[in-house]
Amino acid sequence: MLATHLPxxxxxxxxxxxxxxxxxxLIRPVEYVDTTxxxxxxxxxxxxxxxxxxxxxxDQELDLAQFRLAALGPLAPDEYAxxxxxxxxxxxxxxxxxxxLNQLAIxxxxxxxxxxxxxx
Amino acid sequence: xxxxxxxxFLIGIGLGLAxxxxxxWIISPVEYTDTAPDSLRAEFRADYLALIASAxxxxxxxxxxxxxxxLFSDLEPRTELAALAQQRLAGGFGExxxxxxxxxxxALANQPRSPVSTPTGGPATxxxxxxxxxxxxxxxxxxxxxxxxxxxxxxxxxxPLLSAPLIQVEVSDAxxxxxxxxxxxxxxxxxxxxxxxxxxxxLGQGYADFTMTEGVSYTLRLADSGQLVTDxxxxxxxxxxGTPYLGSWLIQFHQTP
Numbered sequence: 279m280l281a282t283h284l285p286x287x288x289x290x291x292x293x294x295x296x297x298x299x300x301x302x303x304l305i306r307p308v309e310y311v312d313t314t315x316x317x318x319x320x321x322x323x324x325x326x327x328x329x330x331x332x333x334x335x336x337d338q339e340l341d342l343a344q345f346r347l348a349a350l351g352p353l354a355p356d357e358y359a360x361x362x363x364x365x366x367x368x369x370x371x372x373x374x375x376x377x378x379l380n381q382l383a384i385x386x387x388x389x390x391x392x393x394x395x396x397x398x
Numbered sequence: 399x400x401x402x403x404x405x406x407f408l409i410g411i412g413l414g415l416a417x418x419x420x421x422x423w424i425i426s427p428v429e430y431t432d433t434a435p436d437s438l439r440a441e442f443r444a445d446y447l448a449l450i451a452s453a454x455x456x457x458x459x460x461x462x463x464x465x466x467x468x469l470f471s472d473l474e475p476r477t478e479l480a481a482l483a484q485q486r487l488a489g490g491f492g493e494x495x496x497x498x499x500x501x502x503x504x505a506l507a508n509q510p511r512s513p514v515s516t517p518t519g520g521p522a523t524x525x526x527x528x529x530x531x532x533x534x535x536x537x538x539x540x541x542x543x544x545x546x547x548x549x550x551x552x553x554x555x556x557x558p559l560l561s562a563p564l565i566q567v568e569v570s571d572a573x574x575x576x577x578x579x580x581x582x583x584x585x586x587x588x589x590x591x592x593x594x595x596x597x598x599x600x601l602g603q604g605y606a607d608f609t610m611t612e613g614v615s616y617t618l619r620l621a622d623s624g625q626l627v628t629d630x631x632x633x634x635x636x637x638x639x640g641t642p643y644l645g646s647w648l649i650q651f652h653q654t655p
Contacts, residue, residue: 290408296414315438315445326449337494369549
């Protein structure tokens with residue numbers, strides 16, 4: 279009985295899988311909407327960090343800069359600044375941009391790290 | 399096929415669909431990576447716009463701010479930024495951010511209206527921006543996720559055969575083939591233009607150009623890229639007989655594998 283119907287079952291399963299892929303890839307493909315900043319591509323993420331750095335250069339609000347960088351994910355804020363500097367160097371960003379990023383990174387690294395005990 | 403013969407076939411289709419969806423939704427669900435700011439959720443979009451305004455407050459670089467705002471296809475910056483400033487003020491986000499938004503909105507309002515997009519017809523022709531009423535938001539292609547195009551080179555070009563100073567752009571993929579249909583945004587202090595690669599196939603599928611005006615500084619970006627190419631302006635060149643003329647720029651973007 280099973281041997282009789284197995285080929286049809288497999289054929290149907292293959293067709294079903296094929297239809298699911300057609301539906302998922304062609305009829306209703308993934309649309310990138312309602313995403314969050316942590317999913318930004320590296321060039322956009324670098325520009326995001328650069329904007330934070332440019333803003334920080336004017337207002338010196340390090341708390342606000344940290345808050346904004348936290349939107350990029352769970353890493354420490356200075357790591358995002360470091361990643362941005364790496365990408366900016368790789369892509370030959372202007373000297374002014376690099377200075378902004380560097381100032382932000384220095385300010386973030388000067389903050390007490392989690393678990394670090396400050397001297398009284 | 400008899401009725402009893404169809405039954406296992408239909409069961410198979412059902413199993414296949416269920417298996418495909420289980421794989422797509424449970425085993426390997428969609429992960430949102432490599433997205434563009436245009437796809438951000440509403441509250442993050444508002445944060446992003448506020449950040450653009452705050453960065454503008456730090457640099458006073460309106461051209462750069464406008465290039466960043468151009469990432470949002472359906473954005474009406476002047477009104478949306480002003481409205482966002484009011485919302486931020488009312489929402490207790492701090493006066494500094496609201497002031498930055500209001501300042502950027504005001505700076506944009508003081509700008510001349512955006513020109514109509516005028517793709518150039520060839521290297522020897524000129525693209526003169528024509529002042530026009532602000533265009534309403536126009537549907538544009540959804541940003542494509544994938545490897546970004548990065549700046550491969552940026553060099554000044556002295557070519558006396560060009561009758562006007564150009565920003566020449568070449569976009570190639572990982573296989574070094576020219577990529578047509580790539581939208582390029584060029585912004586200057588009083589205007590903005592969008593043009594596309596591939597409109598002059600005789601110069602390459604990935605080629606596009608834009609005619610510069612002397613004394614104007616341009617910022618350029620690919621519509622689907624976060625990287626800005628700044629400070630593009632004409633530069634002095636000399637022909638063999640000493641006759642001066644204005645030089646061009648060649649900007650090459652390459653898709654990282």
